Amino acid sequence: MTYPGAPTGPRDGSRLRVLAAMSGGVDSAVAAARAAEAGHDVTGVHLALSANPQSFRTGARGCCTLEDSRDARRAADVIGIPFYVWDLAERFREDVVEDFVAEYAAGRTPNPCLRCNEKIKFSALLDKALALGFDAVCTGHYATVVVRDDGSRELHRADDAAKDQSYVLGVLDERQLAHAMFPLGDTLTTKDEIRAEAERRDLAVARKPDSHDICFIADGDTQGFLARRLGTAEGDIVDEDGNRLGGHDGAYGFTIGQRKGMRIGTPAADGRPRYVLDISPVTNTVTVGPAEALDVTALTAIRPRWCGTPPTAAGRYTAQLRAHGEDVPVTAEPTPDGLHVTFDAPVRGIAPGQAVVLYDGTRVVGSATIATTRRRTPAGTV
Incomplete structure (x- = not known):
């Protein structure tokens, strides 16, 4: 079964103690409001991820500014829930920023959003929440948690494929899914409708621009950021x-x-x-x-993360290779070191360090980090 709003936890069907991660944006604010409206005991928390936060955003770039913290606090006040700011800047620097720099230095192309979800929101934050007696962490991600008859959890795509964010959540394991709540995932609503809902709830973030690009590179200049770090x-x-x-x-x-x-x-x-x-x-x-030398026919991936029971044999899946990429049909086989994926038709522009996320229909099977690719032309093999 699928719980409306995906509220899951150790006391399914009862009132849960929920920690709502509030970034200061409209999605997380509406998610927190929906969780509270569903009758859960919700507490809002803003994660301070920068040691030296800027006062204001630059348009839609960046996040975790002082302005974002204040916006999250005002939203919590309107919803009527307690609110705190937790300092996870050092953990974020070590697990996300330094990992990002090291991956580029090694010639790979990382996805820091996946690493943040794995190491920060559903590791550091979730572990602290559980230690404090909370049942679930709520975020504004567009994805759906399905609870099976045996009580196990599955991660599925959001009902609205245009807003689906299950790719960046493919790093979550079953234990983490058991304490994850995504109230926006099963709503077939446009972003304009989410903003209209925020306005009806008197949330001042209703018209705030969405953040994009890499949150800790507020000016969008990734090459300049890396040059300052790597010389x-x-x-x-x-x-x-x-x-x-x-x-x-x-x-x-x-x-x-x-x-x-x-x-x-x-x-x-x-x-x-x-x-x-x-x-x-x-x-x-x-x-x-030339462009055709980018055509990839197969890849190997390491550090698999399974959203449930790991597969034990080769199987047919679809794979997503970018946050907003299309599904492509593949055969995937677990190996002692990770995963081997063969594409039905060549795909272009895959880089080591990126994530491959496997799907069985709408269900997220798991993800792994691309280590090597096999190209159609021998000269392009890496």
């Missing part, structure tokens, strides 16, 4: 035969599939655009080539 490291841009085409100030500033921002003086012989095919942190070299 300048000049290297070569080469073609598939190793011929030098240009230079760069740091291989960390590139991602697989990137087309723009490369200082290449020599045009391709066929006149077609060239894309980043490979990033080698050892030699500090970026390899570029």
